[in-house]
Amino acid sequence: MTKADDHPLLSVRNLRTYFHTFSGTVKAVDGVSFDIGQGEVMGLVGESGGGKSVVGFSILGLIDSPGRIEDGEILLNGKDLVTAGEAALRDIRGRNVSMVFQDPMTSLNPLHTVGRQMDEVLRLHTDLDARARHVACIEMLESVGISRASERLKSYPHQFSGGMRQRVVIAIALLARPGLIIADEPTTALDVTIQSQILKLMRQQIAEKGASMILITHDLAVVSEMADHITVLYCGKVVERGLTRDLISAPSHPYTRGLIASIPDATDRQDRLSQIPGSVPDIRNLPMGCNFRERCPRAQALCAQQEPELMPQHGSLRAACHFPLAPGDTA
Amino acid sequence: MASFFASEFFHNYKRSSSAIIGSALMISFAFAVLVGPFLVAQNPYDIASLNLMDSYKPPMWLPGGEAQFPLGTDGQGRDVWASILYGARISLFIGVVAMVASCFIGTVLGLIAGFYGGIVDSVIMRIADIQLSFPSILIALFLMSAVGTGVDKVLIALTAVGWVVYARTVRGSTLSEIEKEYVQAARVAGLPNHKIIRKHVLPNVLTPLIVIATIQVGTFVLIEASLSFLGVGVPITQPSLGLLIKNGFDVLFSGLWWTSVFPGVAIMMLVFGINLFGDFLRDELNPRLK
Numbered sequence: 001m002t003k004a005d006d007h008p009l010l011s012v013r014n015l016r017t018y019f020h021t022f023s024g025t026v027k028a029v030d031g032v033s034f035d036i037g038q039g040e041v042m043g044l045v046g047e048s049g050g051g052k053s054v055v056g057f058s059i060l061g062l063i064d065s066p067g068r069i070e071d072g073e074i075l076l077n078g079k080d081l082v083t084a085g086e087a088a089l090r091d092i093r094g095r096n097v098s099m100v101f102q103d104p105m106t107s108l109n110p111l112h113t114v115g116r117q118m119d120e121v122l123r124l125h126t127d128l129d130a131r132a133r134h135v136a137c138i139e140m141l142e143s144v145g146i147s148r149a150s151e152r153l154k155s156y157p158h159q160f161s162g163g164m165r166q167r168v169v170i171a172i173a174l175l176a177r178p179g180l181i182i183a184d185e186p187t188t189a190l191d192v193t194i195q196s197q198i199l200k201l202m203r204q205q206i207a208e209k210g211a212s213m214i215l216i217t218h219d220l221a222v223v224s225e226m227a228d229h230i231t232v233l234y235c236g237k238v239v240e241r242g243l244t245r246d247l248i249s250a251p252s253h254p255y256t257r258g259l260i261a262s263i264p265d266a267t268d269r270q271d272r273l274s275q276i277p278g279s280v281p282d283i284r285n286l287p288m289g290c291n292f293r294e295r296c297p298r299a300q301a302l303c304a305q306q307e308p309e310l311m312p313q314h315g316s317l318r319a320a321c322h323f324p325l326a327p328g329d330t331a
Numbered sequence: 332m333a334s335f336f337a338s339e340f341f342h343n344y345k346r347s348s349s350a351i352i353g354s355a356l357m358i359s360f361a362f363a364v365l366v367g368p369f370l371v372a373q374n375p376y377d378i379a380s381l382n383l384m385d386s387y388k389p390p391m392w393l394p395g396g397e398a399q400f401p402l403g404t405d406g407q408g409r410d411v412w413a414s415i416l417y418g419a420r421i422s423l424f425i426g427v428v429a430m431v432a433s434c435f436i437g438t439v440l441g442l443i444a445g446f447y448g449g450i451v452d453s454v455i456m457r458i459a460d461i462q463l464s465f466p467s468i469l470i471a472l473f474l475m476s477a478v479g480t481g482v483d484k485v486l487i488a489l490t491a492v493g494w495v496v497y498a499r500t501v502r503g504s505t506l507s508e509i510e511k512e513y514v515q516a517a518r519v520a521g522l523p524n525h526k527i528i529r530k531h532v533l534p535n536v537l538t539p540l541i542v543i544a545t546i547q548v549g550t551f552v553l554i555e556a557s558l559s560f561l562g563v564g565v566p567i568t569q570p571s572l573g574l575l576i577k578n579g580f581d582v583l584f585s586g587l588w589w590t591s592v593f594p595g596v597a598i599m600m601l602v603f604g605i606n607l608f609g610d611f612l613r614d615e616l617n618p619r620l621k
Binding site: 095125169 | 516521
């Protein structure tokens with residue numbers, strides 16, 4: 001595996017994206033840092049409302065008012081995207097960084113053929129002539145497993161099934177050979193039987209094209225199959241990060257353990273599925289100290305007073321917890 | 332073309348008597364307007380072809396009527412039938428051109444307001460709201476009295492009145508369209524805003540406009556007729572159906588009813604046909620009524 005610190009493709013430093021609403025400032029992303037090396041897959045995990053998607057849109061510079069990137073650096077190949085102008089960003093979107101969305105039913109324009117939507121990306125980001133673009137589209141559709149590609153280019157999105165559409169969306173995302181793909185819950189809207197096919201396809205395509213990927217999901221089972229390393233977000237902050245095998249086998253943050261415990265296990269028949277008690281606190285009005293303490297079985301007086309910093313734990317893990325779990329801890 | 336005749340739209344069209352009547356009326360008017368003037372002997376606005384001796388001839392089936400003037404004549408000896416054919420031409424021209432202009436301006440403003448939001452949106456939509464709080468005939472009357480009369484001035488007044496419905500409809504659909512992921516996907520792909528608006532948003536907000544545009548032609552024909560009747564519309568040298576009614580109105584109570592009743596019936600049939608067909612389109616193109 002490539003070492004992330006050598007030449008990170010993308011380096012996010014202390015990113016803060018806030019939304020200034022009338023009912024208060026929402027710190028959707030609050031001091032998030034991470035690195036992704038060439039060819040790596042990073043899982044970005046958290047509950048809904050945890051700020052995962054906002055990280056993705058911040059990288060692309062697509063935060064709409066009332067949101068704003070308040071602080072931080074987003075270095076793509078050493079170039080800061082936060083200070084880059086709109087024209088530079090537009091050039092980066094699609095060419096260097098592209099995105100796969102959650103719902104393949106709405107992420108294609110219903111009125112244009114698949115071929116036209118693919119061609120649009122190539123026309124924008126390459127100098128190929130019409131013939132070469134057509135060939136590139138056919139090759140890309142075939143490589144994501146769509147047969148009779150040259151015929152299918154003339155089809156409209158409604159003529160594809162959900163799984164097929166997501167293949168098309170992935171093909172479009174890969175078309176301009178971007179170095180980084182942000183996949184925002186790419187399999188959440190799909191049938192379970194299709195999910196693993198799509199994940200396998202993405203994994204294989206990324207490996208073939210040498211691209212890196214940020215996989216945004218709430219589903220730890222999905223990330224554990226795909227990611228090299230995982231960053232766990234809670235209330236806009238990184239609570240834990242580390243290599244996938246360390247984090248999944250022995251998480252040190254109680255929140256991560258709660259997420260892992262809530263994956264249903266077919267071999268262990270229980271009456272009730274396990275869950276993390278309580279819900280995400282009001283992000284406009286976060287409590288003092290650790291954000292997770294009210295839902296945490298290990299919380300003590302210190303947790304209410306002082307916010308924990310991200311500290312090295314066992315193995316490759318770093319976690320923001322005053323009372324982290326050691327491997328084998330149960331309570 | 333074969334696929335059109337096999338489509339659900341055509342299937343429903345065949346079964347809807349109001350759609351057939353409406354489109355038949357619209358097609359007859361289109362035909363009358365395009366070739367009608369070549370089928371009548373008299374050009375009612377060529378003074379040389381008029382004869383004052385022919386004035387106030389009744390319709391041909393009444394005593395004193397002549398087959399030469401099937402619907403009778405007016406005070407200048409003009410054939411009412413010929414006048415209607417020429418007048419419908421002007422009425423429909425004004426209705427269609429003003430509709431196209433309103434649709435264009437309203438759609439562009441609605442797209443801008445919906446896509447960019449913020450202060451631009453507020454300004455455009457507040458102007459629209461203020462306009463909607465006045466009856467459109469009042470605004471048109473006010474504008475006509477300010478800019479003067481003439482076909483071009485009528486077009487300006489109708490466009491100023493008519494863009495609002497398009498702007499509001501397009502803005503609403505734009506707001507719901509830009510939430511969809513394919514618009515996000517287009518932004519993520521690096522498409523500039525004007526291309527996103529033109530290629531992705533515009534085609535997806537057009538359908539409801541077809542209905543509005545159809546019905547608006549009828550509304551505009553009526554507003555233009557009202558303006559002309561009130562004397563601030565088209566000039567006397569280019570009489571529309573409305574002006575024909577006004578000209579005949581002076582002698583209506585002297586028993587010379589045909590000079591204003593027949594143009595009135597013509598307007599009624601035109602607007603009726605447009606509205607019938609517009610209703611059918613609305614039922615067909617509105618997914619919520621399906």
